Amino acid sequence: LHEENFRQSSNAVQPMREQWLSVSSQNLPKMAQHFYLSVSSWMIKMESDLAGKGKLEVDINHRATLFVKGMLMAYNISNYVATLLNLHSFLKKPMTKSGVLAVCRMAELLKSIQYTFHRRAILVAEFQSLAMNLYEIQILRALENMTDQITVSQQKHYSDRALDIMAALSLMKMVINGPGTRER
Numbered sequence: 400l401h402e403e404n405f406r407q408s409s410n411a412v413q414p415m416r417e418q419w420l421s422v423s424s425q426n427l428p429k430m431a432q433h434f435y436l437s438v439s440s441w442m443i444k445m446e447s448d449l450a451g452k453g454k455l456e457v458d459i460n461h462r463a464t465l466f467v468k469g470m471l472m473a474y475n476i477s478n479y480v481a482t483l484l485n486l487h488s489f490l491k492k493p494m495t496k497s498g499v500l501a502v503c504r505m506a507e508l509l510k511s512i513q514y515t516f517h518r519r520a521i522l523v524a525e526f527q528s529l530a531m532n533l534y535e536i537q538i539l540r541a542l543e544n545m546t547d548q549i550t551v552s553q554q555k556h557y558s559d560r561a562l563d564i565m566a567a568l569s570l571m572k573m574v575i576n577g578p579g580t581r582e583r
Contacts, residue, residue, distance in 0.1 A: 420486045424498055427483070431501035434476050438508045441469055442515050456533060463530040466516075466523065473512045480505050535575055542572050 423430070444465055480502055487494055494502070516523070546568050553561045 416486055417490060420483070420490060420492060423479075423483055423486075424492075424495070427498045427501045430479065431504045434472070434479075434505055434508055437472055438476075438511060441465070441472060442511065445469065445515050445519060455529075459526055459529050459533050462522070462526055463533070466530075469512055469516065473509055476505050476509055476512075480509075538575055539572060542568055542575070546572075 483502065486492075546565065549561050549564055549568070553565070
């Protein structure tokens with residue numbers, strides 16, 4: 400019975416896989432161009448925008464945003480290429496010449512992102528702990544605001560649910576507060 404349900408669900412998914420693959424194959428050169436423009440823009444920002452210009456908190460937040468954007472772009476490109484190649488392999492569908500060239504271009508983009516991070520490794524090491532501290536402070540502020548809101552509402556009437564939430568917020572603040580370690 401379990402195998403029968405699995406086969407039925409696999410058969411239902413098969414047309415969706417084929418549809419996604421055909422749409423993605425048609426849009427592959429456009430996606431490669433989109434990724435190329437995004438990565439190029441990000442690389443220019445990485446090379447030029449990382450010099451400290453103003454307030455430390457703003458600079459750290461800007462740098463961290465740039466680094467996260469780069470990691471997200473690398474993940475999106477990698478995931479798209481892996482899904483596309485795996486579906487071509489699984490469905491035994493050949494790729495067109497333009498599709499292969501677009502996939503190679505995306506692989507070059509991944510290497511470009513890697514080299515950009517490698518070139519800026521000193522800056523990453525320099526501000527990584529500062530960025531973690533900044534995010535820690537922002538999270539603690541948000542948790543403190545939530546605690547204040549619940550404290551005000553609990554003064555009006557007592558509830559076990561509010562007490563549980565206060566305990567959870569207190570635990571989260573204790574866990575987040577302090578230097579970054581592997582356990583956290």
